[in-house]
Structures are given as C-alpha cells and as structure tokens.
Amino acid sequence: MKNQHLTTNQGAPITDNQNSLTVGRDGPTLLQDHIFLEKLAHFDRERIPERVVHAKGAGAHGFFKVYKDMSKYTMAKFLNNPTKETPVFVRFSVVIGSKGVADTVRDVRGFAVKFYTEDGNYDIVGNNLPIFFIRDAIKFPDLIHALKPDPISNIPGDSAKNNRFWDYISLTPEATHMITWLFSDLGTIKSYRTMKGAGVNTYKWINFEGESKLIKYHWIPMAGEKTIDRFEAEKLAGIDPDIASRDLFDTLAKGKTVDYELRVQMIDEDEDDLDFDPLDATKTWPEKKFPLMPVGMMTLNRNPQNFFAEVEQVAFAPSAIVPGIGFTNDKLLQGRLFSYTDTHMHRLGKNFLQLPINRPIVPINNNMQDGPAQYLPNKGTTNYNPNSLNNGNPHPVPFSGKPEKVKAEGTIKRREIEKTNDYEQAGERYRSLSKTQRDHLVSNIVDALGYAKKDIQYRMLNNFLKADQDFGRRVAKGLGLNH
Ligand code: HEM
Incomplete structure (x- = not known):
C-alpha cells in the first residue's frame, strides 16, 4: 500500500500528532497548537443526537x-x-x-x-x-x-417490565392486539x-x-x-x-x-x-x-x-x-x-x-439553496422561477397519469375512528397460536406484568379477558389475580 502522509483537515502536513506543542519540556501547551486543537475539537463533536427511537x-x-x-x-x-x-x-x-x-x-x-x-x-x-x-x-x-427510561431515575431497565x-398500555385498549404479538416469541x-x-x-x-x-x-x-x-x-x-x-x-x-x-x-x-x-x-x-x-x-x-x-x-x-x-x-x-x-x-x-447515503441517484433541480453544510450548490444565477434568463429551467414535469379521485368532507373535530374494534383481532390472534406459542405468550406477559402495580395488572387483565376468556383466565392465574 502507498505511504500516506498525515495531514490536518486543512491539508497541511503534520510532523508529530502524538506530542502537543509546549514551551520547553515542561512548559504549558500553546494555544497556537492548531493541530492539537483541531484534533480535540473534532473529537468533541463526534457524536450526533441518537435517533429518538430505533437508536x-x-x-x-x-x-x-x-x-x-x-x-x-x-x-x-x-x-x-x-x-x-x-x-x-x-x-x-x-x-x-x-x-x-x-x-x-x-x-x-x-x-x-x-x-x-x-x-x-x-x-x-x-x-x-x-x-x-x-x-x-x-x-x-x-x-x-412510557416505554423509555423513567425521567427521574433514567434507569433503562427492561422496558417490558416497566x-x-x-x-x-392498560389505558390504551387498542394496544391489546399489539401485546399479543410483542409478547409472543416474535x-x-x-x-x-x-x-x-x-x-x-x-x-x-x-x-x-x-x-x-x-x-x-x-x-x-x-x-x-x-x-x-x-x-x-x-x-x-x-x-x-x-x-x-x-x-x-x-x-x-x-x-x-x-x-x-x-x-x-x-x-x-x-x-x-x-x-x-x-x-x-x-x-x-x-x-x-x-x-x-x-x-x-x-x-x-x-x-x-x-x-x-x-x-x-x-x-x-x-x-x-x-x-x-x-x-x-x-x-x-x-x-x-x-x-x-x-x-x-x-x-x-x-x-x-x-449526504451520499441519502442522496437520490437522479439529479436534483430546484431553487432551494444554502443552509448548513451545503456542498451541492445550484449552478447559475437564475435561482428563481418563473424565469426567462435560463429558459424557464428547471421546468415542472408533465403529469403522465390521471388525477387520483379523493372524497373528503365533514366537520373539523378531534375524534376516534368509527370501527375501533379493539379486542377482536387480539382474541383471534391468541386463538391462532399453537399450544406452545400460547404458553410462551402467557408466560412472557406474566413475567413482565408481574412487576406492575396490582390495579394496573387488573386493568390489563380486563383487556385480555375482553380479547379472549381463556387468555385472560390464564394471565390471571399466572399473576394470582381474582377475576
Ligand atoms: C406516529 C407514529 C410514529 C412516529 C411519530 C414515528 C417517529 C419516528 C422517529 C422520529 C424516528 C427517528 C428517525 C430518525 O432519527 O432518523 C423513527 C424511526 C423509525 N420508525 Fe417510526 N414513528 C412512528 C411509528 C412507526 C411505525 C408504525 C413504524 C413501522 C411501520 C416505524 C418504523 C420506524 C423505523 C424502522 C425507524 C428507524 C429508521 C432507521 O432505521 O433509521 N415507526 N420513527
């Protein structure tokens, strides 16, 4: 492999990046040591915010x-x-x-x-x-x-035992179906x-x-x-x-x-x-x-x-x-x-x-410009539309399909959908599992829900019973709850 020279990010050659610049052997480090400062400053900024979920x-x-x-x-x-x-x-x-x-x-x-x-x-x-x-x-x-760590202790723990x-979840009936998937071995x-x-x-x-x-x-x-x-x-x-x-x-x-x-x-x-x-x-x-x-x-x-x-x-x-x-x-x-x-x-x-990983493989043409870390600037002076100086470029693409039909009318209001049907598919899913899969589902739920307060356990039990009586009864038995 060809020898590579060490450089700064500005491209200047570096003769030594293991010893900082001092006055005399024991003197203080100099502020003018731009090689040292650049190396530390870059390191200080290595992390970006982690994804708020899916980190x-x-x-x-x-x-x-x-x-x-x-x-x-x-x-x-x-x-x-x-x-x-x-x-x-x-x-x-x-x-x-x-x-x-x-x-x-x-x-x-x-x-x-x-x-x-x-x-x-x-x-x-x-x-x-x-x-x-x-x-x-x-x-x-x-x-x-509710799933992430407690805001006081910040102890991540096991979110399923939280x-x-x-x-x-016990106050969110529509989540009952998801629990039958998440607490199976899937x-x-x-x-x-x-x-x-x-x-x-x-x-x-x-x-x-x-x-x-x-x-x-x-x-x-x-x-x-x-x-x-x-x-x-x-x-x-x-x-x-x-x-x-x-x-x-x-x-x-x-x-x-x-x-x-x-x-x-x-x-x-x-x-x-x-x-x-x-x-x-x-x-x-x-x-x-x-x-x-x-x-x-x-x-x-x-x-x-x-x-x-x-x-x-x-x-x-x-x-x-x-x-x-x-x-x-x-x-x-x-x-x-x-x-x-x-x-x-x-x-x-x-x-x-x-960024290369996000960049589309087709050319990007529009008049949006500047902002931090801009390195694909638009070329030319006509950064606006409509224009005549650049023959109207970039032009809108002619629409090749037929307009989609959408019907929308009604009063503006915050409301639930009509067919909530929160429990039926949860029950169907439970009944569709094999005996072993059901055993694991119930055991996984009992193991995790066992860490919750009793009134929360009862609320969850109520939701499971609405999904399927056998499912609910087995969770109740596992947790030692009356129902
Ligand atoms: C309203 C519901 C949701 C909201 C507001 C939401 C929001 C977010 C946010 C803010 C991120 C971080 C993205 C990033 O920093 O790059 C994220 C990541 C992700 N979300 Fe959602 N999410 C929702 C529901 C869902 C659902 C239903 C799915 C699956 C169908 C899903 C799949 C993902 C995936 C796969 C990632 C990670 C993407 C990656 O690998 O970079 N999310 N979500």
Missing part, C-alpha cells in the same frame, strides 16, 4: 428486482420492469433502547428500506411486527415516553436474516389510469422465520449483546446474500363490509381474504464501508415516495409523514439529503 441498528446494501410488470396496479417505475435492479439500503433496528442496547431484548424491530429509483428515493419504513400499539400519531410521544409502560430474535418485515401502515398503489388500491407491504425472509424464547434472549443479552448486528455483518462479509421477498395485500378502496377499518394500524388484514401477492425479491449483498457515514447517517422517511405510490388517511401514517423529515433536520441538519 441501535445495523445496515446493508443490496438491490431489488420486481418479478413482473406491476403497471396494472402502480405506475412506480421500479415496479414496472422485471429486468431492472434497483439499488437499496436497509437498516434494521431495535426501537426503545439507546445505542448500546442488546439486540435480543423484547422489543419491536425496525425494518427500513430505501430504494434509489429513477424517480427519486422511495422509503418503506417498516417494522418486524405487522401492526402497531396506537392508531393516531398524536399519541406517539406518550407511548414512547410499571409505566403497563400503566399506559418479540425476541437473534438474527435479522430470519425476521419478517411489514409496512404496517396502509398505502395506495396508483396506476396510469388514476385507479388506486389500498395496500399493505410484507417482507418474507428467504432463510425462514426464527425466534428465540425469553430465557435465551436474556442469556444472549448478557453474553452476546450484538448478536443480530454481527450475524448480518459476518454473513455479508463471507460473500453470502440475505434475501427477502416483497409481498403485498390489496383492498379495494370502496370495500366497506369489514368489521375493522383498513386504515387502522392496529389491525391486520386477514390473509385468507386478502392474500399476500409476491411482488419481487430484495437481495442484500454488501456491508457498509463505514458505520457512521452510512448506518448512522441514513435517513428514512415514510413521506419519501415516488409516482405510483400514494398516502392514505391512516392517522398514524399522516403523523409519520411529518415526523421523520422533521427529526432528520434536527439530527443531521437541513442538507441531510446531500
């Missing part, structure tokens, strides 16, 4: 290929051409703990995919579980506060390669005719789905806390690939004979009625070259969509459309989309 993660590069032209359903170009490989970057994450959290703790896992398409970046920012705790984004800060968490994993993914929110696919369908995304791991039980999870948290991150890195470093199939469920927008609201993120869509249609394959094949530059600085946003994809009135999604870009500006700065 610990692991990432990988790869590509996505659609199986066949999906233009019947969506005009998204990356879903229209089966010969095309669209580059992707994926970040898997643990939600609640800070950056040093163990990979195996009971938690939801993030599954975020960035597609670098010819129409700009498209992000599917999903999780491993197909539903969520709440259905309205205005509740999200409360949910996360009195404050159960207090909040809440404890040791590999991201054997974990499913889900978009959770309801999006739209829109075709060239302006026709749209409601859709939900699913990622199916080609290596099969695997979980561990809480005893193994607790043991691994002690002896091998980074097991899932390392497993992904080592697999790719050995030249192997990690593959997930993208599948989609669809519902017609005028479908109204369901006993739940298809825009409610606390609900699954029954697979028998709405089968999972295979769409394409994602292949991860390359590790990041630098963790900070790529995994830490990558910025996903549900609002990053391309033509052919649409938003719905899913109230959780609507809030997410604001929150991610807002936090990126805080975490990474206004020009975060100029």
